[in-house]
Structures are given as C-alpha cells and as structure tokens.
Amino acid sequence: MHTPPAVRRRRSRLLRAGAVVVALVSVAAAAPASAVTSADPAVATTPTVATALPDPVPGAEVYPRPADGTYDITGGGFGHGIGMSQYGAHGAALAGLTHGQILDFYYPGTQQGASPLTSLRVGVLADNDGVLTLPARPSLAATIGGTTETLPAAPTQWRVRATGATTNTCSLDSYDGSSWTVHRSGTICPVRFSTTVGTVDVLLPSERRVYRGTLLAIWRSASTVGTANDVEMQSYLRSVVPAEMPPSWADEALQSQAVAARTYAARRSGGTSWYDTCDTTACQVYRGLGRRNSDGSITSYEYATTDGAVAATDGVVLTYRFSDGVTRLATTMFSSSNGGQVAPGSPDHPYLEAHPDGYDDVSINSRHRWSASLPVTALESSFGINRVERLQVLARDGQGAWGGRILKVRVEGVTSAGAYTAVDTSGDALRAARPWPTYSSGLSSNYFSIAPTVTTVRLAGADRYATAAAVADARYSPGVDVVYVATGLTFPDALGGAARAGVTRGPLLLTRTSSLPTVTRDAIDRLQPARAVVLGGTASVEEPVAASLAPLTTSGDVQRVGEQDRYATAAALSGYYPSGLAVAYVASGENFPDALAGAAIAGRDRVPILLTRAGALPGVTADALRRLAPGRIVVVGGTATVSDTVVEQLRPLASSGNVARYAGADRYATAARVAAEYPTAATVYVASGQTFPDALAGAAAAGRDGVPILLTRSDTLPSSTRDALSRLNPARAYIVGGTATITDGVRAAILDAMSR
Template sequence: MRRSILAVCTALAVALSPLAAYSVDDPVQTADAEASAEADVVVPDLEEPALPVDQRFGFTAEPQAPTETAAVVQPGITALPAPQPGAEVYDRPADGVYQVRGGGFGHGIGMSQYGADGAGRAGLTHAQILAFYYPGTVLETRTTGTIRIGLTVDSDGDTRVAHRAGLVVGNAPGGATYPLPSGYSQWRVRTTTAAATGCTLEGLSSSGTWTAVWPTGLTRSCPISFSSPTEGTVDLYLPTGQPRIYRGTLTATHRGTTSLLTVNHLPLQHYLRSVTMAEMPVSFHAQALRAQAVAARTYALRGAGGTAYYDTCDTTACQAYRGRGVRNADGSVTSYEHANSTAAVDATDGQVLTYDFGTGTRQLATTMYSSSTGGHTTAAGAGHGYLRPQPDPYDAVAGNARHSWTAALPAARLEARYGIHRVERVQILRRDGHGQWGGRVLEARVEGYTAGGAYTWATATGDGLQLANPWPGNANGLSSTYFTIVGGDGGTGTVERIAGTDRYATAAEASRAWGAGTGVVYVVNGNDYPDALAAAARAGVYDAPVLLTQRDRIPSETLAAMARLTPARVVVVGGTGSVSDAVATRLRGLTTTNDLTRVGGVDRYDTAAQVASYYPANQSTVYLANGQDFPDALAGAALAGHGQLPLLLTRPDRLSSVTATQLQRLRPREVVVLGGTTAVSDAVARQAATYTTSGTFRRLAGANRYETMERVAAQFPAGRGPAYVASASSFPDALVGAALAGGLRGVPILLTAPERVPLPTATALGRQSPQSIYVLGGPGAVTDSTMDALRAHLR
C-alpha cells in the first residue's frame, strides 16, 4: 500500500481519497537495477518529489471515530443553540472560507516516511529508525519464499499476455509446463461458465482471430499459468491495452464466476523491488529505504488484505505494487524498479519486525506508516502498544512540504458535503489528544440552516472535513486530520458549570458531551471512589462517559442519560456490593444490544486489577495510586485515560498479591507512582518496579494534592483547551470529569479548593492557556467566587 501498512482489515476503512499526481498508466520513469537485461531503459532525475498518494485506509481500533450522519433538520428552531460543553466553536467567516493550519499527510500512525528520510540524514541506521517508530518490536530475520499478488489492475475478467520467445503455459504454478506454438501474438484465458472447466486458452492469430489452443498434456481447466524460464517475466495486457511486465508467473484463476482473476506468483524479494520503489521516493536516504523495505516485507508476510486466491493485492488497500515495469510501443521499458530500492531490499533480505502480543510468542507486527506525521504520531488502539503516540522530531526534514501547511475550507464545500443550505458554525467536539491543538480531529458538528430557515446539523469526522477539500486534488486542500481552524472564537471564552442538583445529575450533564449511539458507557456506584478511579481510567480507552448509580436504584438523571446515549453496551465496575444485580439487569436493558459486562473483584484492589486485565501486556506505563484515599489519583485517572494506560491501586505500605500479579502480566516499561511517600511508600514503589522491563519507577508528586495535580497536568501538552476544573475535596465530579477531560478532550482534570484557586491550579491553567473553562459541580463543590477568580486565567 502507498504510505501505510494496513493492520487488521480493509473493511475498517477511513474514507480518505486524495488524488494521485499521476496514474499507474502514467508512471514515473525510473532506472532499473538490471538495466543490462532490458533495452532502452529510461533513467530519471533522482530528485523527484514524494508521490502525493497516501494510504486510503486507517487502523480502526478503540477509540473509534463516529460515523458521519446526514443532516438533521429541527423544525421550529430558527437560531443556533448553545455550543456543546468543551467544544471548539468556529462561526462562519465573513468571506465564507475557514482558514486552516495543519500538519502531515496521512493517518500519522507508525513510521513517517519523510521522518525516516530525516532520521537517516541525522545518522540513524534503518534498525534505529524502525525502533523509534515501532518501539518494542524486534528486528529479526526469517526465511521468505514466494508470494501471491491479486492483480486488481487487470479488471476485465480475462487474463491476456503477449507472446514472447520462451513463454510456456501450465496449470498450477510450479507444475509441469508446455511450450506455446508460434504464429500467435497474444494469448488469453477466459471463461463463459461458473465452472473451472469452462476456462479456454486462446491464441490471437496473424489474421486477428482468437483460436482455442491446448498444448498436449495441459489440463483443460483453470488455473492456467504463464511463465518464461528464459526471460523470467511475462507481459500482461491491462484493460487499457498497455503491456505491464511482471516477474514470475501469471495465473488465470477461476473464482466461481465468469470473471477470472489474474494472480502473480513470484519471489517475495522480487515483489519488494517494485513495492519499495512505489512506496518511497528513490532519492530518500539509503537507511530510510531499508526501513521501508522491512516495513513492506513485514506487511506482506502478514498476508493482510489477502483472500483464498492471493496473499495480498496490488492497490493502496494493501501495498502499492506495479510489477517490473511497462513495455512501451517502441519496445523500450519504463521500469518500476530502481537500483536504490533494490539495494535496500537486498540489504535487508529476510528482515521483519516482530512483537510479543502477550502470548509469549513473537508475531509479525503491524507496521503502519504514512507520508508525514506533521511532527507527532498517533495511536493505533489497544493491543498495538508499539504504534504509540509520540513527538516525531525527524518529520521536519528539508523537502517535506506537508510537515506543516495552510489550507482553506470553504463553507460552500461543507454545504455540498453535508447537505446544509447555509453553514453557519463548525464545532470540533473531539480530538485524539496527541500533539498540537489537542491532536487529530475525530468528531465535529457542522451546523446551519435549511433554505426555509430551520436549524440543521450533521455529525462530521475529521476525515469528512478533510474530504470536503482534500489535497492534492485541490492545491489549497487539507492533507490530514491533524489541523486547527485559524481565527474565530475557538471556544466560548467563558467560565461555565457542568452541574446538576447532585453528583448523579452532574455526571449526566457531563455525559452530554457524547452523542446518541455511544459505543459503551461505564457505570459505577456514586459513593465508591476506588471503582470510579478504575472506570474513569478505562473509559479513556473507548472515549466513553462515566455515569453514577446507587447500589439498589438507578437515579432518574442516570436513566435519562442512558436513554439519550443509547449505548451499544454498558460496563459496570464493581461487585454486587456496589451495584446490585437488579440494577445491572435494568442497565442491560437500556443498551441497544442487551450487552452488559461486570468487572468486579473481592475488594478495590482486585477490582482495579480486573479492569487492568483488559489491557494487553507490554504496556509502556502503569500508573499506581493509593487505594485508601483519592486526592492524588483524581488527576491521575485523566492521565491514564488519556494515554489508554492501566491504573492500579495499592495500600501505602503493602502491594497486594492481585496488584503484583497484574503488574507481572502487564510487564510495563515503567511504573509511575501518583503521590508522595505517605500515599505510596518507596518500598512499595520499588517492589512494583521489579515487574517492569526497566526496573524503574518515577513519581508524580508534590507537597499537597494541588501540587501533585500540577505535576500530573504537566504530562499533557501545553496550550490545549478547554480546561476542566473540579473540587479536590470530593471525588465524584472530578472522576466523572476525568473521563470527559482526559479521555474525550485530551486535557488534564484540574483540581481547585472550593473557595479559592490555589497557586498550583493557577500555574496549570497558565500552562494550558484555555479559551474556555468548565467547572464540574455546583456551588457546593466550587463556589461562585472561585468561578469568578477562574475567569482571570482565560486566554
């Protein structure tokens, strides 16, 4: 695939479709490593730009971006309603064109190809480049053989090849072959029935007629394979009529219909010669090309995108593969292989990346990559810890015009895409939390009016906004979802409350940041902070809300929130002593799939360990908090949720056996202790560190709960908004807010005293520089005078 290694399956496609600068039938003309074997090979200028074609498919994993919806019309409403809490709000510009600033090209998961070039020029070897972009993987050598490529470019249902000296035919690849008689210029295989025996081999005679020809010994049935022991290649006619040269064998494959599939069988190394050149400009650093070759080889051996008929395909849905080259009308060859790419393939022969997914056996990694990360990679989801978010210092290499860019997003394009007569406002509701501006856009709302003046809106994704004006099809277009809108309000510019009459109502109000059709909702006892800690941290994995309940009764506000959210499933954290079976049964009935999971142990430590058991092994970090008091862990829950990392609980002076067992399974690189030695002793921290791969721990701690919070907040990138503030004196509002802030918005939860803004809180607000502040809870939790004091910290 171009610019990305697809992970799980192409059915989970992100709808990106930037246009190619040239098609496969208008190739870049490049030199061949084996030019002596071909006549008149065209040699190119090696300073060609990176191919502006990117991976169309993303890695859909938790958390998932929403599905775009058609415009919803609300009759009787003729004015824009109040923005959603915490949204970035951008009113329609006077000229009707939103100005956009962004970075990167592609999804930003795994390796940046420009970054690999930059790293190579900075002196990194290909092994070091791969270790940086796929941390935790191991570079090892495996035996490789042949591979089967489904040639979707040959889409006419027949397999048609040129007659060349030495061409032979057989049935299955590797079986007996038979010479083809002279007097024919082309050969084709076609079928008129749904049975393999309906296949016919025909030759094109000098008179221009197709005649059935069956060499003696050849079984009259598909598969039928063409190869050339003398040339090692076969010329395949594409539907356009142009001959494309392929190494190895071309096989007409019957699939139970009257349309045949052409499959190319060839050594993996020969396949990679074409792929590596198609995926990365040959002018890139030699170490970058080697890293590309390893990534492409790893993907190919995974068989991703394959079927029963082939291992992988030839399009960007798999890996870009164009064969050996094309044969021009004058007999010359335009090569799709190059000496630089071939050297990289040969130098890394057999090298692949593997990863221990927790089974104790190393398996092939999912080596995703994109053209440019814009300076920060993003996560691929649970189970792929080596595809983690991190700053990318190498992406800003000279020549990378898409490292940072400006673009235009005309309201007229949004109107056309979302079926809104006049767009008046765009709200960015959710980002992935990694990098500038809060990261890549996941969810937005496009709002406006119908021709009759009624309010209408549509749910948009970051991909959808990009597709409204995509680059390079449009010179002023967007090339990733990593962007911000310049100018406009960008937020409400106010300090507001998210509050209800009690903790249950406040949690329900906070859940309004999520729309209907939420994938999962976490529910915990409103009087039990240890379970709420674990739930708030885990909710960040799914970007899910946390609602509160009583043990034997579901408050009306929680019921109303569940009815509005219509979740697919609900997760109850805590045993029957926290949430009764009767309450759980009723919650199950409020889901759209009748799906409920209860995660609970014999005590708070066991429950936290049970929640952590859902994370895969080989975590980068595990957070460890005091299970007997909540202040230090309040801010930590948002941090754990933001990083999609486990949070475990401990006693101050003793590590419980269930916590130790879970640490042993998780095998983190490090343990981060939340709070000082009175919360978690050094002895406990050192014991926990024995289960890490580095043998180390570090503390996030201050002299009091506010200073600890400030140190935790400093782990988030600066300059993100909005800010969420909750009382440090009680847990419910802060933990409900932790799921909203850390999980959904990618910002810290900040703690304040009820009657004042402590200095550490002011410092954290200054670092965050928000345009809007949301306070969790009513005046009993945070007074009105404190609300007024918070206004001084708005940007």
C-alpha cells in the same frame, strides 16, 4: 505510501484571527429566533435559518460558518501517521541513525527476525477490466491443472475470461490481429502463465507491464477473472520500495523501508482468499519490473539504490512478543509524513505507540506543516447538508499539537426547509471532503486545527421583553427545568435571580406588572419548562400574571420568591444554597451594573450573590451570610458602591476572614475586572452598562455558560472592555440588545477587539 512533496500555497487573503461573521437573532416573527449571517452587518445576504442551532456540546471546539464560506486550516503530515514516517526515516538517516535505530524509533519494542515467507501472491488490482490479456512472447507457456503448454507463436495476444457461473469455468482465447478464437475452455482456471526468461508481460488498461515470476488468471465470478502475480519476496520488494520511497533518499532510510515493507507483506496484510497482498496503497504500491515500451525496451520500476537496500536486508522482518507470550510478526504500518507526531495505533499493538517525531521536519517535507482551505460547499456536498452553519470538533486523540488528530467532528446545518440537521463524522472524512493532492489547497491528514471564526451574535427584539425572549430562544432548548420571570420595569428583584438562573440553567424572562407580554408567553411555551419562578412580590408581578404561567409549565408549578425589599429577596434566593460554600458574592443593590457582572460569575461558581447598601450591610444579608458561612466573600464594585465600612462588616462573616474586592474605575472596568477571573473564554456576553433590562437576561445566560458578561456604552466601546475582549480571545460574543442600546459601530469595535 509516498507522495511527492507539496507546494505550499500562498494565501490569497489575510485574516488576523479568522473570518468575521455577524448574526442577528430576533423574535419579531412568530417563528423561533432566526440567525442571518452576513459579511455586511447592514445587509442580509443569505437565506434565513428557520431553526436556531442547539447549544454546543460542552467542551467541544466550536467553529461557526465563516463569512467568506471557507474554513482556514493548518495541519501536519500526509497519511494516517501510525508507525514509521517515511520523511521521518529519511530525516533520521540524515541525522546519522542506522536503519536498525530508525526501526527501533518507529516500532519500539520490536526485534529483528527471519521472514517466514519467501514468495507471495500479489493481487494485480491495476488489471481491473475483468479479463487477463497478455501479448504473445517467445516461450510464453500456460499451465492448466498441472499440465504446462508452450503457447503457439502465431497469435499476437492471449486472454483468459470467465465463461460461466460454475467455479473456475473460463476460456483461454488467442487473437490473430482480427478476431479471437477459443483455444481451451471449461473448468480450466486458474491459468498460470510463465516464460523461460522469468518475466511475463500483461496488457493493463493503462500500459503494457512486465512482471517477474508468473501471472495467474483466477476465476472470480461468471463474468470476471482476477489477475495475480506469484513472485519471490525479494523481487516483489525491488518494485515496492522505490514505489513507496524515492530511490534518491538516504540508504539507511531505504533499508528501513525494505524491512517495514517485507514485514508488512509477510503478514499478508490486506490479503484475501485469492492473494496475499495487493498492489495498491490499500496494501503496498507494487508495479512489477517495469513498463514495456513500443520499441521493446523496458522503463524500469526498479533502481540500483533500492535493489541494494532490499539485498542488504534480505529476509529481515520485525517481530514482537505479545502479551500472550507468543512472538509474531509486527504490523509495520507507515505513512508519508506524521507532521511531527506519531499517531497511536491499536492497544493490541503496543509498539505502535504515540510519540513526538522531530525527524519528520526534514527540509524536503512540504507536508510537515501545511495550510489548506475547506469550503463549506465541499462539506455540504460531502455530507448532504443544504447549508452548513457550524463545525464542532468533539474528540481528538490527545497527542501532539492542537490536542491531536481529530477523531470525531459534528457537521451542523439546515435542510432546504430550514430544519436543523447534523452529521457526526471523523477528521478523515473532513479531509476526504477536500483532499490533497487532488486539490492543491486540500487537506492531507486528520491532524489539523481550524482557524477560529470570530463571530458576533446580536440577541435583540423590539423591546426589553422581546430581547429577553430572544436570549431564551437562541440559547436555551425546550425542556428546561425552570424559567425565572421578573418585572421589566425595575432591576432589584432580578439581580439575585440572574445568578440563581445561571445555576439552575434556566432563562430569565421579563414581564409587565399586570400583563404577560406575548413574546414572553411564546418563549415559555416553546421552552416547555417543568416549573416557573416569579421574582418579586405582587407589587412587581401581580398574582394573575403569576397564575397565567402555570399552564405554560409541564407540572403547573409556579413559585414566587419575593420579600419586603430587594435585599430580603436576594437573601431568600440564597436559601437554596447549602452552608459552607467556598465563596459568596456581594454587590450593591442600589444600582445594577456591578451586580450583573457578579451574577454571571456567581452562576459560574454555583454560589449566590447578595445585595448591600453602600454604607451599611442590611441585616437580612448578614443573616444569610451567617448561615452560608462562606470561606471567603468577594465584593463586586468600588468603594463608591460598597464602602470599606461594609467590607469590615463582612469580614467576620467569612469563615477565613478573607474579603476580596473586584473593582475598577467605573462600571465597565469593574465588569472587566470580574472577567479577569476567567483565564480564557470561548464565548462572552456584552450588554449595555447604561440600561438594565437587556443585561439581566444576558447575565443569567452567561452564568449558565460559565462565561463572563462585559458592559459597554451604547456608542463607544470602553477601553477596559476592549482590553478584556483582547485578553479573553473569545471566538463568539453575544451582544444583548438592539442598535438603540449597542450600535453597529460598537459591534464592529467588539469584533476588532476579539480579532487582536
């Protein structure tokens, strides 16, 4: 199929890294956490979503709803991209390739052969009114049942219409300018029309058209006849080639198109019981000889250049020797443009293989690379979703830029009642939601990328307990294996637990010493965990509180990990890990920031974090490391928190003797140094480096997600954190804590850093 080149649209808005979305997740209400999107962080401008979106599919490309309601798209090509690019054929011809070389490039392994089909029947689907109507012409004849009759000259028109449910029951009628009269009726279909000059005119709904060969009226139903054109292959191609490729293009490209079109037709591609192929883009575009004008002249749909290409390749088709040893016609698929990458065809057709195509980038091809806009309203209308909240690209074909053409995508959102809903569909369906050239800013293939939507999501509640519950509500789905519960008054017990929570993929929630906060209870009740683990002894979480967790689990199983001090508790948690680990992490137990950054990466690596004093390694920590026998040990924090003396005490406990230190000038730089161990991160967590409660829950979630946690001051984004955000280039940052711990000004600075 050929479509005229597109005009590139000048962008009406400038975006550095995509649109910006701000979301707030809160557990202030009894309902699950709500997400409110707003272009202005101070003003909620859209309806509340009653149900949080589930976690993204692992490995998916995730694109939240843009603030301006439009996804910005960069793509390539026009059409399916399989087989020959028509623009590419032209580019190859301009580069000096012959038509044989062009065909070898796009259909490797095929051979030239002779066509087994010298004439064919084309379904004229452009005649879609269910009646075949012809203007009277000299020598117009009708053949019925083997008998040919030259039709009377007096009527001005003739028609064939279906007249009954019995197969082939039709009526041949004449029109005298005022009324129709039955000329022949009964089981007379099919009726074939011909003339001595070799062309037949037909009155289509849109124009009077002239066809070479003969025209047939074929009974299709009690009320419908179909129109078909019996035509010689060469005459057919004289119309097809210029309809599929501009006749002004290079001769070798036109000859490539002639061979591909002849082969495609000879296979009867797109054929049915009553025609070999059709006249639309579903088969190949075919418009006959031309349009008859009111003065009797013909505006031709045939051109000298394409006639020459058809004649020069007379009878030539492409064949392929298949795995069964039989040589058959190839399926010579083609499309307007492939964007520089031939798409893979079916494995049953090895010659339709994926490979780069530098010829497609010819100067006249405006669809080699294109920009488009995909409004969420178009998605909502196409997929029946009240409000689209997110796209996830689940699968690409792996060929070319951006990971290849989009094969599977999930469109997610909410119903009018606020319930989560999703539709799994294809990249082609996204294109069809806003196609080019119907829309000048539309999509013309499934070969495209979506600009990242830079997003911050604030996970916050009225206090530390509610914030931890907000993290659990937003980031964890019901049915988790375990929840961890620690005191919200002090940090030591929870430091090792945050890393373990990341490994077991359960949230870390906070409690008061002698009573379970309602928000914590509600969060556990929603999650329906199989079991609960209490971190710390009874001085931190009293036994009645631990006992109250049992009915909130599906098994009634509540365990406690709590020893005489923080070092022993972390050591006890390390008992869940086998010996011979590749690495173990060690951080200060006397303050929280370094251990939280370490807990996230330990969760990612599925290894423990152990605690130490600044100047001496506790015996319980040393004993735990002897049992674990890690290949190496990583100390998180500078010499002020973990001295070089401790590093030397650790060295013999690593089987390789390798002890590394991840440290920066302060707690913020240390967290950034830990984040440097992540090449990139689609998501990051940001928490206060000045208070511990919010960061505990955030570190556990970051460890589960395999992403870093960064630290910030309440009113200023440290330069080390800013630099880490810019390097990681995340699409989403979860800000853990309310505006009292991380202000909206810092949130804006985080967005700015992510967008650089």
